[in-house]
Amino acid sequence: MKVDGRHFRSIWLEDDGWTVGAIDQRRLPHEFVVARIASAADATEAIHSMLVRGAPLIGATAAYGMALAMRTDASDAALDRAYAMLLAARPTAINLKWALDEMARLLRPLPASERVAAAYQRASEIAEEDVAINQGIGRHGLALIEQIAATKQPGEPINILTHCNAGWLATVDWGTATAPIYLAHDSGLKVHVWVDETRPRNQGASLTAWELGHHGVPHTVISDNTGGHLMQHRMVDLAIVGTDRVAANGDVCNKIGTYLKALAAHDNGVPFYVALPSPTIDFSIDDGIRQIPIEQRSTEEVATMTGRTADGRVETVRVVPDGSPVANYAFDVTPARLVTGLITERGLLRPERAALASAFPERGAGH
Ligand SMILES: CSC[C@@H](O)[C@@H](O)C(=O)COP(=O)(O)O
Numbered sequence: 001m002k003v004d005g006r007h008f009r010s011i012w013l014e015d016d017g018w019t020v021g022a023i024d025q026r027r028l029p030h031e032f033v034v035a036r037i038a039s040a041a042d043a044t045e046a047i048h049s050m051l052v053r054g055a056p057l058i059g060a061t062a063a064y065g066m067a068l069a070m071r072t073d074a075s076d077a078a079l080d081r082a083y084a085m086l087l088a089a090r091p092t093a094i095n096l097k098w099a100l101d102e103m104a105r106l107l108r109p110l111p112a113s114e115r116v117a118a119a120y121q122r123a124s125e126i127a128e129e130d131v132a133i134n135q136g137i138g139r140h141g142l143a144l145i146e147q148i149a150a151t152k153q154p155g156e157p158i159n160i161l162t163h164c165n166a167g168w169l170a171t172v173d174w175g176t177a178t179a180p181i182y183l184a185h186d187s188g189l190k191v192h193v194w195v196d197e198t199r200p201r202n203q204g205a206s207l208t209a210w211e212l213g214h215h216g217v218p219h220t221v222i223s224d225n226t227g228g229h230l231m232q233h234r235m236v237d238l239a240i241v242g243t244d245r246v247a248a249n250g251d252v253c254n255k256i257g258t259y260l261k262a263l264a265a266h267d268n269g270v271p272f273y274v275a276l277p278s279p280t281i282d283f284s285i286d287d288g289i290r291q292i293p294i295e296q297r298s299t300e301e302v303a304t305m306t307g308r309t310a311d312g313r314v315e316t317v318r319v320v321p322d323g324s325p326v327a328n329y330a331f332d333v334t335p336a337r338l339v340t341g342l343i344t345e346r347g348l349l350r351p352e353r354a355a356l357a358s359a360f361p362e363r364g365a366g367h
Contacts, residue, residue: 001168001182003032003214009131009173010057011064013124018071020064024051025169029210030308037061040069040082047089047096050201054170055244055280056130059095062086063126066103067119074112079104091293092253092331093244098279099126127172133277134174136345141180141240141275142187144348148237149189157192157218158184159237161227164198164255165207166242166275176275177240178211180343185217193219194230198255200301200328224257228264239265239272240343246274246281250336250351251288256329262338274334274351275343278360286353288333299326 001008011022020037026049027033035051037043043065046052052061069082083100090096106122107115148158164170166177174182184191193212198204205221212219222230230236239261245253252258252274265272285291303320320326336351349355357363 001173001211001215009127010054010169011052011060011127011172013064013120018068018120020061020068022046022052022061023169025053025207026051028169029206030314037064038068039072040065040085043068044085044089047086053203054165055093055095055242056134056171056176056277057169058090058093059099059279060123060127060130060172062089062096063099063103063123066100066107067116067123070107070115070119074115076108076112079107079115090295092295093280094282095244095277095279102126130172130277131174133345134168134171134176134179137176137275137277137343138174138179138183140345140347141273141343142183144238144271144273144343145180145184145189145191149184155190157190159192159194159230159235161194161196161230161236161239161261161270162208163196163204163239163241163258163261165203165211166240167208167211169207169211170203170242171277175211176242176277176343178208179275180240181212181217182215185215191217193217194227194236195219195221196224196227196257196261197221198257199224200297202305203255227261228268231264231268231270236265236268236270239270240275241273243274243276243280244331245288245292246276246342246351246356247285247288247292248281248283248353248356249286249288250339250342250353250356251292252334252336252339252351253288253292253294253331254334256332259332259334259338262334266338271340272338273341273343273348274339278344278346278363281356281360281363283357283363289335292331292333294332295330297328297330299328302326302328 024033167175306316339351
């Protein structure tokens with residue numbers, strides 16, 4: 001997508017043909033800084049520190065991380081070490097394991113002399129596939145938005161609520177939840193997005209609002225507790241969120257607070273859709289609530305807030321009294337029964353195993 005007239009993806013191979021560039025998402029929206037990833041350790045740290053974040057982008061970064069590892073040492077032992085190190089970078093987004101498994105399955109049978117070129121090739125394909133998948137999600141989600149648009153009076157906006165950042169910054173390009181929104185906006189539909197701020201790291205306020213603003217999509221940032229009120233007053237036509245892992249039974253894991261939005265949507269008859277690329281499906285588990293590992297992050301994220309002062313300095317301040325215990329659960333799981341539908345690259349699906357398995361037969365059970 002465009003930033004100040006220049007086309008950017010969230011991650012790319014640099015012109016030198018081996019280092020990887022990425023937008024440092026920890027610095028947005030205050031500063032636009034490009035980071036250089038030059039080793040598997042750099043890639044691991046980029047994922048762990050949330051320089052890059054969002055399930056599909058974590059997967060693409062890990063794939064490039066494997067390629068960087070092979071460039072240094074293409075032995076079996078180095079492959080195993082890089083796999084284990086990258087896998088441990090973050091626990092919840094299954095795209096990380098999916099991408100590492102893709103790389104390992106390809107590289108293990110090859111002689112060491114062929115591994116570097118093959119790894120870079122597959123990592124670039126994974127990135128390109130993500131872009132194509134998101135465009136597919138966009139087309140199917142656009143049809144949904146068009147249906148709602150047909151029920152509106154001329155000039156009346158379609159109000160879409162989203163949580164966290166499932167935009168182009170969370171993927172290689174386009175985003176998952178935002179792909180239908182960008183296509184709808186670009187096709188001339190009058191969309192307006194309610195952007196949940198998404199404490200504690202404020203991915204909505206810092207990243208989604210930044211993206212939508214740069215693309216000219218009308219939006220309003222709201223505190224995380226506002227969605228229920230808006231839904232009661234018919235101010236939300238549709239909710240679309242992203243996800244970090246969908247269990248085979250259709251349970252959806254996403255950024256903390258998603259479950260509460262789904263409950264409010266259910267109570268108010270608001271359609272609640274989840275946009276996902278197929279690598280986000282974990283066919284190996286059947287109970288998202290009990291089986292998906294929920295990342296617990298530093299309590300500092302809850303106890304502090306970072307922002308820009310009036311004179312332009314970026315500062316972090318404490319908002320919790322010294323001595324008060326703090327907990328920081330980063331994700332929650334929305335049960336499939338609260339999900340109206342899944343927007344995938346192969347169309348809208350019911351959140352259940354049979355629908356997922358028949359849409360993605362090549363994934364089989366457990367892959
Ligand atoms: C297309 S991204 C979907 C999810 O990964 C996104 O909504 C989310 O929860 C990201 O969490 P984050 O902790 O910022 O990596």
